[in-house]
Each structure stands twice: as C-alpha cells, then as structure tokens.
Amino acid sequence: MDTATAALIDPERQLLGCLLQLPTGPARRVLAEMHANDLADPEAAHVLGLAIEVLARDQDPAPVVLYTHAVTTGQAPGRTRREALAQWLFDTYRDAPPAALAEHLKAAVLEAAWRRALTAHADRLRQAADTAPTDLLRELADDTGAIDDLWRRYRAAAEPTTRLEVAA
The missing domain is CATH 1.10.287 (Helix Hairpins)
Structure with missing residues (x-):
C-alpha cells in the first residue's frame, strides 16, 4: 500500500494528520495520556514521539516543526531518512481528515x-x-x-x- 492510501485509511495516520493541523493547546488536549508506543506502525509512533517532544517545547506540531525537530535532534539521520520522513509528513498532512475528528x-x-x-x-x-x-x-x-x-x-x-x- 502506498503512503497516500495509508494516510486515507489508517486511523493512526489519520489521527496524526489531524494533530498536524492543530495549534499547541488543542494538540495537547488530544495527546493527553497518549504514548508513542500506543501506535502499532513504527513510523507513526516515531512521528507521535516527535509531536510529544515539540509540544513539550511549547511548539505547534506542524509538519515543518516536526521535520526540523527530527533533523536537529538526529532522529532523521541521512538524506534518505529525511526524505522519507518529509514525504510521510506531507502525505499525512495532505490526506488528513478534519481536525475535529481527532478525539x-x-x-x-x-x-x-x-x-x-x-x-x-x-x-x-x-x-x-x-x-x-x-x-x-x-x-x-x-x-x-x-x-x-x-x-x-x-x-x-x-x-x-x-x-x-x-x-x-
């Protein structure tokens, strides 16, 4: 299954797509009591971990913020890994359902x-x-x-x- 299709039908990706649209306050409410290991997909769990980290720094979990955080903290080493993360974030954000479905x-x-x-x-x-x-x-x-x-x-x-x- 390609990443765009997965973003449309996978609840984990859909949740993260909603999260990528939210400002800090609402994103914190959605992620209250969530852990990265709640997600089965390793890439989704990684992105959720990035979101938790940027929210702890009082930043919005926007795609560019998560990408930059991953690169600057060494969580996306190498060109191939950075490109894959960028594409995953792009597809997930582009194909996200309305943020109102996050809960x-x-x-x-x-x-x-x-x-x-x-x-x-x-x-x-x-x-x-x-x-x-x-x-x-x-x-x-x-x-x-x-x-x-x-x-x-x-x-x-x-x-x-x-x-x-x-x-x-």
Whole structure:
C-alpha cells in the first residue's frame, strides 16, 4: 500500500494528520495520556514521539516543526531518512481528515492498542499454560497493569465531552 492510501485509511495516520493541523493547546488536549508506543506502525509512533517532544517545547506540531525537530535532534539521520520522513509528513498532512475528528480517532487508536495488548497477554498465557510453573503462571495471569491502563485511557477517550444532537 502506498503512503497516500495509508494516510486515507489508517486511523493512526489519520489521527496524526489531524494533530498536524492543530495549534499547541488543542494538540495537547488530544495527546493527553497518549504514548508513542500506543501506535502499532513504527513510523507513526516515531512521528507521535516527535509531536510529544515539540509540544513539550511549547511548539505547534506542524509538519515543518516536526521535520526540523527530527533533523536537529538526529532522529532523521541521512538524506534518505529525511526524505522519507518529509514525504510521510506531507502525505499525512495532505490526506488528513478534519481536525475535529481527532478525539474520535484517538479513541479508535487507543482501542486498537488495548486489543493488541490484550492479544499479546493472551498469547503469553497460552504459551506458558502447559509448561510454566504454577506460581509463574499465576504471576503472569495477574500482570495486567499495562492492559488496565490502556483500557482506562481508551474509555476516557471514548467518553464524549460534549453531547451533540442532530436537528430533526
């Protein structure tokens, strides 16, 4: 799939596209309690990490700001890497949905992250179930802190802050 198509159908890219349009204050609200590792795509996670860093410096997460930050901090070494990042940011910004969808996309991204974490936990349990000592298996079964945190953040993002009604 080419990058332009991915920007149109991938919720992670769509969320970042919305973010690239927002000024500092609204961008901070959208990214509240989000972590770069919430995203499955490595490039999207890298860009989210850049956005978190520039917002911490009180800068808007505009494409040129993220690009410049990546270059000046050594996070986009070499010409090929810089060109790939520039193209990714360009495609994501160009094909972004309206910024007003950012909160909805945040919830979708966090739900997917929660589901991935739950699946990974279930896989670990399934692999250990037949052979692990029972004490270790019990400890592994109870180790749900990351899953619980993602669930809490997903539910908080999924709860609408304002109720909208459609006119009859």
